[in-house]
Amino acid sequence: MMDFILPAWQVIAIAAVGTVVVAVAGGVMTDTTGWYRTLRFPAWKPPDWAFGPIWTTILALVALSAAIAWEGASSSLERTIVSGLFVLNGLLNILWNYLFFFIRRPDLAMVEVAFLWLSILALVVATYPINRAASLMLVPYLVWVGIASALNRSIVRMNGPFAGA
Template identity: 30%
Template sequence: MDKDLLIRIVLSIIICLLVGTIGALATQSSIDTWYVGLMKPSWSPPNWIFAPVWIILYIMMGIAAGIVWNRGFYHKWVKVALYHFGFQLILNGLWSIIFFGLEQPFFALLTICGLFILVILTIKWFKVVNRWSAALLIPYILWLAFATALNFEIWRLN
């Protein structure tokens, strides 16, 4: 593997995991208090599943971003792809802060809907640069679809 590619992948994974850490800190503030008291749909997964799923997704996101970044930031499509990626990553971190930190499921729902749209656009632009990097984001968009439905149901039930 190319040394520059490896460095970019590692840096991208670190950035993604840092965003995940911020989200985890916000989550910890209310996961054992406010969240347990919420009504949830019968298909809501156990709390322990979220951390490992997100760690895997952040690693896959970082690999995808590193591959795109390695194509050269001077390239117009790489810039567009990484800008979309950066904005969706910001919304990703904000969702946890809004849902768990501020305990606002409705505003979190609006945020995750925007996030979902941005990830679709990110996948589109990643595919322009490298189809494998786009494919690495497919589990992420599938999980986001599930998370959006779960967020909606929690808001609706409460």
């Protein structure tokens, strides 16, 4: 297998563009007006204004983690595995927004969020031997998606059943 090396600035640019794509794709599918406003929420739900800054911080940490892990990987195989995990995670992140907001199926999103959380855990584990800081940068993401999954579950319990369920 040929080793694929990129200059550090390109690695950072690719990681940044990747996270922006995930953020924009998720944002395009997220509508917190109309249908969303009709849902009942638990009292502990964070205020809507908090989600933007939290996700911005998390995605910045994800991009930085990806760049550091790529740079620290000792082989092409290790870079391929870590890159694949980051891509899978981004796709699962977008899918959650699609399920919850776009097709209005919090019940399906509740199932999918388990896979999203596991993909973050896989990233934490896979990046740890490469660079501990890159791994630890993903922990806030893991915690936040854990909170989001509990919120998702509460929304399903308080509002279900949903169409087709």
